[in-house]
Amino acid sequence: MDCVFCKIVKKEIPTEFLHEDELVVAFRDINPIAPAHVLVIPKKHIGSVADVSESDEKLMGRMILSAKRIAEDLKISGNGYKLLFRVGRHGGQEVGHLHLHLIGGAKLSENIRPVT
Ligand code: AMP
Numbered sequence: 001m002d003c004v005f006c007k008i009v010k011k012e013i014p015t016e017f018l019h020e021d022e023l024v025v026a027f028r029d030i031n032p033i034a035p036a037h038v039l040v041i042p043k044k045h046i047g048s049v050a051d052v053s054e055s056d057e058k059l060m061g062r063m064i065l066s067a068k069r070i071a072e073d074l075k076i077s078g079n080g081y082k083l084l085f086r087v088g089r090h091g092g093q094e095v096g097h098l099h100l101h102l103i104g105g106a107k108l109s110e111n112i113r114p115v116t
Contacts, residue, residue, distance in 0.1 A: 001045060005097035009043050018070050023062045026070055026102075035105030036076050040066050046098040049087045067102040076104040 007013045009025055018038060019026040029037040040063045046052060052060060064083065071077045081104025086093035 003045055003097050005039075005041050005095060005099065006045050009041070018073070019066050021062070021066070023059050024066050026066055029101070034103045034108060036071075036074050036081070036102070038067070038070055038074075038102040040070070040100040040102065042098055047096050048093055048098055049085050052098070063100045067100055071102060071104060074105070079107075080104065082108055 004013065008015045008027065015027045017025050017027055019040070022043070024040055024042055026038055026040040029039050042056075042059050042063065044059075046056065067083055068077075071081050081102060084101040084103060085091075085098075086101075
């Protein structure tokens with residue numbers, strides 16, 4: 001499958017991992033929107049949250065706990081951060097491999113209103 005995040009998981013695209021375990025990997029977003037912008041992704045290909053099933057409960061928990069620990073490692077936890085799943089077209093998802101954005105290191109604006 002021609003999926004950029006699958007290629008990162010398989011190390012076909014050289015990428016420094018901030019975290020790797022048997023279920024997920026995490027790496028810095030190539031186009032960061034904040035001082036700290038990390039993506040946590042499952043190793044197995046899942047298109048989006050819309051494709052997650054009950055058998056993925058452990059994986060989803062691992063993604064969130066990994067993000068929490070990375071936020072602590074990056075020392076952005078004290079001031080807080082955002083965790084974001086984009087889902088599909090209206091959600092603004094561009095890469096069709098499930099990913100959790102960890103965004104922080106600065107006060108973030110709210111920009112989630114419908115496009116007018
Ligand atoms: P989304 O709009 O939620 O699908 O976000 C996809 C994110 O993946 C964007 O923030 C991109 O900057 C990021 N991205 C795309 N390709 C790469 C890559 N090769 N390495 C790191 N981040 C990437």
